[in-house]
Amino acid sequence: MSIVELQIRHDFGRFALDVKASSEGPVLGIFGPSGSGKSTILNAIAGFMHPQHAHLSIRTRTVCRTPGGTVVPPHRREVGYVTQDALLFPHLGVRGNLAFSPRCLGLDSLGGKRILEVLRLGPLLERPVQELSGGEKQRVALGRALLSQPQLLLLDEPMSALDARLAREVLALLLEIKRTLQIPMLLVSHEESEMAALADDCILLENGRVVAQGPPLQILARPGRLGGFDNILRLEVARHEAERGITWLALPGQQQLAMPLATAAVGQAVSVGIHADEIILCRQRPDGLSARNAVRCLVDSVSEAGTDSLVRLKVGEVRLFVHVTHAAVEELGLKPEGDVVAIIKSNSVVRLQV
Numbered sequence: 001m002s003i004v005e006l007q008i009r010h011d012f013g014r015f016a017l018d019v020k021a022s023s024e025g026p027v028l029g030i031f032g033p034s035g036s037g038k039s040t041i042l043n044a045i046a047g048f049m050h051p052q053h054a055h056l057s058i059r060t061r062t063v064c065r066t067p068g069g070t071v072v073p074p075h076r077r078e079v080g081y082v083t084q085d086a087l088l089f090p091h092l093g094v095r096g097n098l099a100f101s102p103r104c105l106g107l108d109s110l111g112g113k114r115i116l117e118v119l120r121l122g123p124l125l126e127r128p129v130q131e132l133s134g135g136e137k138q139r140v141a142l143g144r145a146l147l148s149q150p151q152l153l154l155l156d157e158p159m160s161a162l163d164a165r166l167a168r169e170v171l172a173l174l175l176e177i178k179r180t181l182q183i184p185m186l187l188v189s190h191e192e193s194e195m196a197a198l199a200d201d202c203i204l205l206e207n208g209r210v211v212a213q214g215p216p217l218q219i220l221a222r223p224g225r226l227g228g229f230d231n232i233l234r235l236e237v238a239r240h241e242a243e244r245g246i247t248w249l250a251l252p253g254q255q256q257l258a259m260p261l262a263t264a265a266v267g268q269a270v271s272v273g274i275h276a277d278e279i280i281l282c283r284q285r286p287d288g289l290s291a292r293n294a295v296r297c298l299v300d301s302v303s304e305a306g307t308d309s310l311v312r313l314k315v316g317e318v319r320l321f322v323h324v325t326h327a328a329v330e331e332l333g334l335k336p337e338g339d340v341v342a343i344i345k346s347n348s349v350v351r352l353q354v
């Protein structure tokens, strides 16, 4: 079933939007430079702007046909909207913000509890919103949107106001929402790695027009740095450890790589991305390690890359790129064919949609 069908033509004078697209989802990404019309599309779907010519359907229900047809008011469109800055009501606490929508699921209902659990909102319920960190505010905004029982979640750069660590945390939550709550989403982002991790289908927007649509890695592909990830690996699922929330992928030489629990059958190949700066190198496997992965590798090559060194590692035929400082190259004695252990947190291994 299509999650969204868009046909919008609108002329602001200095800027004209003319887009036509549809998607089966479950997550459609809208990628494009600043000013290309991304937010305007979400505003039109949410009902906050009225395009001169439009035919908009959400899960096959027409919510806007102009000129002259149906225009469903925003509060009846059954969409959840989350923007860059959480836009919480300052006079209400977390609980009040969450319960704001007239269609809000009870916080004590089964579905309500599930949402609070996925977003870890329980401990925040009685807090005033002014005291929350940026990441906590975004969790509340996501909770409020999800509790309103939306047919479609609209996400307008939901991670762009957060620092890198919080942005990754929110990305992990969105992946969890996608996996467990199965709500279709429309994600606006200019961050390639977010797109590649979350979107199944992606449109590329330029100056108000759709210039390409397809799987994110195909749309965003640039030689050497696919989808913003330095490392793209295609590995087979070896086993799942559901109770620990981990899926193990098979690496050459009887080694395995842990990633967050994935919906894929054992034996199925999946693509994952790892940022080069999220890999730590050690001479030996350290004791008492919290990261799940300590992968034994051989150094393939070491080269200078600006202020850092780029180290290419090999695990059988699998290659891993890692950024380290020049000092670390010296200290670890990294040289071709030397042994080294790569430490990678399972959360840094991100499933990519290909």
Ligand code: ADP
Binding pocket: 012, 015, 032, 033, 034, 035, 036, 037, 038, 039, 040, 041
């Ligand atoms: P993006 O989200 O991709 O950065 P926007 O959709 O916010 O881009 O804006 C696209 C263009 O539309 C911009 O040039 C912006 O100035 C223009 N625009 C958006 N809303 C209005 C409006 N209400 N009146 C006039 N121009 C607008």
Ligand code: MG
Binding pocket: 038, 039, 040, 156
């Ligand atoms: Mg915008």
